[in-house]
Amino acid sequence: MGTTLEGLIRIPEQPERGGVQGLAAGFVLVTFLMILVGTAAVDVIMPLDQPKLTGGEKRYLQRKRQRARWRNGSMARLFEYEYRISSRVRSTVSKPYADFMYQYLKETGSKILAGDDGWLFLRTRVAMVCGPDSLGARRSAAFHGAVSRRLGSMGIRQLFVPLPRKSVVYRDFLPIGAKVNRAYDAAVVPAMRAQGVETLNLLDLWEANPSPYLFRQTDSHWSTEGMKLTAEAAATFAGFTGPEHKLLGEIRRREGTGIPGDIYRMMSVTPNPSDKEYFSEDILTVDVNGTAVEVHDSDADLVVCGTSFCTKNRFGPFVAHFFGQPVDLIPSPGKPSCVSLLRMLDDRSQRSLPSLVLNELPSFYSIEMGRFAERWTLHEAGGELFSRHAPKKVHALDTPSPLKLNGVELGTPVELRGRLVIAKIEPGAIAHSGGGVVEIAINLDVQVGEASLTVRSGYNNYRVPLVSGSNQVILPVLVAQPGSKKTEVLIMPEGKSATVIVRAAVAVSAIDKKTKTEGVIQTHTVSGEGWQQDVLFPVGTQLRRHSTIILACRADSGELFDLRLEVSDVSGTIQQVFEFALLRKGGLIVVDPGLLYGKELGRVRLSSSSSRPPSSKGVFEFAELFHQ
């Protein structure tokens, strides 16, 4: 039954209608058409207000709208997206359905993972793509190192506080089948420290103190316990003993708070009063020797920068308590660290700069920052920070410049309609450990129109808006490892400017420095293939934070392969090893032996076991150690 001889669907020729069957048919038809037409009518006549987006999301949507075209389907996607977010019917029916699905089937939608015992996790924070050997963390460390150096040049000490992922700390509560890679988070701290960034190791600390819960179960943020533990650890790490704190108030756990948590909100779920929520009473009182400490002070010597983890909560007061001093809290929810730092520098540069910045940043930012540099906005504000807050003293390197000018006659006004590469650094021209020590100083005079300067190195990209008139931009060169993409410095028209006339006056490689120590190069004979050189710095040379070793390759040498640079302390123990695949002739080796901070420098040995070039005596002509 149901098909014709030709296989077509069969319809009775004389359908029997009437009574119940007729009523049912009428009901089905009317409700079907009413639902379709009614939904469309409600959504068109009474759409929801557009969501208020900020920062990267806002820019993303603006870009999406500008680039939408019918011909490639992007306009259709935009239309569907706009419909989804403005549909009143969708919004109305989704909420009770989400409630039902969560309460009875523990369904959480595609973005959330429901774990055991009421724990909820953001799916994107569980299954992250990091690449081999935690590449993302190591790459982003270069950027954080450059920021730290720049802050250091202004006399600001940065204490970097990467927050481990909730799904890593409480991985035991993940649902069956969900795996999280702890190694990604664990790679962040050593990568940062190798770049000389003072970094608090919270992952080990939190894993050692998992209870009371440091994260809220139905929220992506930390609990009061997490804030307290972190603030205390930060103070100890930074060498602050804090006040005699006999009274902090009491942190109590409460149940059935009715506080939904942002993950509940994402699921459109109304919290169930019987849900346990490990959230603390806000009863903290900071009391120093009987005198109440003023927690917030916009001129405080201690600043807390960060994301939504330190906004409108108790982290600021805890920091103030354990550090024993008022705190200036500058959170930028949902934005990468540089936005907060930039706000702080902009705000405080005309007054008094702080001496210590506590920079909170979730680890996944650091991990994904390096991994997705080309399509992420994580470097947002980085370029502006570097350009607007230049180091006070810049020293032009004595060594040949690794910058290769792209046929642009510097000093001559250039009329610009599209982008123009004014300089580039070829792969292998600078071989460094990933840190950004060498800087480039460029003077630009924007005579007509609006323009921006962009540095693209494959994994650390930033953009600097140029003002009309004279600009001096000093940017750290964060080149990729030798052999990867070249770094480009571009000028691009901005806004509605069809034509821009720019005069690039000077482009030099430079370094911000306070003092310099020169080293003597000693060449050894090695048996078999390869070569070896030692760099001898004066006895008693102390490494400071962000001390930088620069070795200059002779311009008449050949290309060098498979280099290995060992930095030892005075006992002869190798503390750090840097390996480089390629260095072009006339190139620079730049390393930041961050792990030797505070120690006396012993031997620096450069070697290669490669047979290419066969004879490379005296490949390096001089070595310098710059101290910040």
Next chain:
Amino acid sequence: MSVSFFRHSVHLLLSIPTGIGNCGWMVPNRNSGADGPLARNCLTFPCPPPPRTSDLVFASGVFLYFFLPLFLAVYYVVPKRWRSFVIAGGSYIFYGWWRPDFVILMWISTVLDFTCGRQIVRARTKGAKGKRWLFLSIFVNLGFLAYFKYFNFGVDSLNAIFATFDGPTLEFAKVILPVGISFYTFQTLSYTIDVYKGHAEQVRSFRDFMCYVALFPQLVAGPIVRYNTIAEQLHSRTHTLDKFYRGVLAFQSGMVKKLLIADVLGSLADAAFANSDLSPTHAWLGAIAYTFQIYFDFSGYSDMAIGLGLMIGFRFPVNFDQPYRSLSITEFWRRWHISLSSFLRDYLYLPLGGNRSGRIRTYVNLSLTMLIGGLWHGANWTFIAWGAYQGFWLVVERLAGKKPLYASTPRAIQMFLTFILVIFGWVLFRSESIASAGQYFGSLLCLTGDATGQLPLRPIHGVAALAGALVIWFAPTTQHLIHRACASWALPLQVAFWAALIHLHFVSHVPFLYFQF
């Protein structure tokens, strides 16, 4: 070594941008279920946007609440003689929503086959056969199919062979697969072949032919509607409220299958085939989840297509007839994707000689037909292997006297064993490569040692699987439901349909699996 010259020439010929130079993913993507990073309730952290397609699927808000009501309104308001134009116009909008430029490809196919059909008839009146017009149609249609569907596969395979011998690599940018090209190409081919063979009359008007080729309800994922089965309906079809009502029921039934069963189990199947370390139990669960998903997804789409067809007066061929109740693989192929298997039978198996040229030749023909049927599903060795696997069992059953090897067992056991054989086939079908299929078979057959990987099982999977099992083995077919259209089925279906609509709001984008074939 480069193939850019060839690509450039083809583009010049077609004047159609193929997406070469874009991001390189083939669309539609079976896993594109995620929202963009800007969903209203998204956390404020920016995320890298996933690649997404924008095919106007039946189970989408834009189709249901805007396209369909507007289309139906216009269709029923205009005079009858204009209705085929409305269908063609609506179909072009429906199809072009994804990529407007690919509509040009469909126009070329339409004009070409209309002309070829006309020229064949004209040649016949002059005493000739018009063979060259038939060959032109076959050459161009299969050429399109070969280029858009198999170009990437061919170059990848060549590169793999070259790589074995340290040879050069062919550099090329990925060609985007136009949605539904396999379906409408077969349909237009069927027209020319039927006209050539005298099985069908020449189409009366270009308007009707446009309508036939572009007919949106079945355009992108079937059922494959052969011209001679629908020719009469193109110019004289009836529109009754009863037909419309039955169409609504079929459409609702399809949507429930798709949204409440196929999509729910799809997440489990995706997780299973992305995990290379599954324990045997979970590997079986994953394979069963996919077995259910592909049936409910594809038969759900067919139901919706049949329903939409009825709403505008068409009766389409039935595509599924309770395939998982089959007692043998031979029977399975009489019940699964009926429009494709009958197409392959009539246009490939029988022209090859069918079973009229001896036993050996019959087995060869069967195997070849299934191999090509496998390749039709997609450009991947897994599809070819799946076709070979199906062909193998058909040959085995033919050798055993058109019955399975286990024919002597009770019916329930036969059904169970056939179901297991089908599951093994779907593992080949779903795996990304032959190697990963081998790995999955290892998990299924407990050959992977201490594999402990688990699937993210949730209560909703159990609910959907139970509902699916009830529908597969106990519920009547959709064609039965349409034929009877009784209140005792129609009213509970409404509740399920409303739930599906709400679920549609709850989840985001839900592409159909068969769009990619």
